[in-house]
Amino acid sequence: MTPPGLLLRDAAPGDAPLLARFVRALAAYERLEHEAVGTEEDFRRLLFGTPPRAEALIAESGGAPVGFALWYYAVSTFLAKPSLYVEDVFVEPAHRGRGIGRAIFRDLARRALAAGCGRMEWSVLDWNAPAIAFYRSLGARPREGWTLQRLSGPALAALAAA
Template sequence: MPAALRLRDAVPGDEGLVLHFVRALADYEKLLHEVTATEEHFRRLLFEAPRRAEALIAEWEGRPVGLALWFYSVSTFDGEPRLYLEDIFVEPGLRGRGIGRAIFGELARRALAAGCGRMEWSVLDWNAPSIAFYRSIGALPREGWTLQRLSGTALQALAARED
C-alpha cells in the first residue's frame, strides 16, 4: 500500500463524506439525477443496529479521496456468503496510484475473514477504464451480466498482496 494512503472504516460523523463520494460516483456515471439518499440514510445504513452496510474511506496524505461501500449477502446456489461491493470511487486525479488496488485488497481480506467465497460488483458497460482495472486484479465478467466476480485463487492472491 502506498505510504501516502490510509484506509479507515467510516465512523459516525462521516455520513456527509459518504454522501459526497456517492454523489461524485453518480456524477461520473452520469446518474446523479438518480441519487435520493441523504446523510440520514447513510447514518441508518452504516451505524444503526442492525447495520445494513459498511464503508471504508481512503485518505491520501490525510485528505479523503475515495470510498468503498459494501454489504454481505448469500448465494443460494452455492450456499455461501458473499461480499457485494455497491460503490467504489477514487477521485479521478488520484487514480493510477494504487488506491483502488489497495481498497480491493482490503475488501478481499475482509471477505475471506467473513467466510465469503466471492466478491461481486457491477460496472457500467461503457466504463472501459474500470473494466480494464478489474481484469488486472483477476475479476471476470459473469456471462450475460455486467456483475463482476472475484473468487478462488484470484481472491486469495489479491488478499495476499501488500501493495
C-alpha cells in the same frame, strides 16, 4: 503494496457528509446524478443503524479523504456461503492511478476471506472501459449470460401492494 501515505479506515458516523459527497461525485461520473438521492441521515441509518445494513471504508491520502468503498454481505445458495457485494468504490479523479483502488479491493478481498465468503461481486457500467480494464487487472471476470434485474419506485410499490 499499499501506496505511501494511504490509510484505509472504517467509516464512522461523522463520515456521513463525506460519503454523501463521494456518492454524488460517483453519480456525476456515471451520469446518474438523478439517482443519487441519499441524504447524510440515510447514510447514517444504512451504516450505523440497528442493525447496520452495509459497511464502508474511507481512503485517506496524506490525511485527506480521497475515496471510499461501500459493501454488504449477500448469500450464494450454490456455494452455501456469504458473498461480499461491493456496491460502490470511488477514488477522486486527481488521485487515480496511484494504487488506491487496488488497495481498496485488496482490503475488501481480505475482509471477504475473513468473513468466510466464497466470492466478491460488483457491477460496472458497460461503457466504463477504464474501470473494466482495472477489474480485469485484478483478475475479475464478467458473469456471462446473466443480466441484473431491478424493481424500484412505482413498480416495487405496485408489486408489494398486489
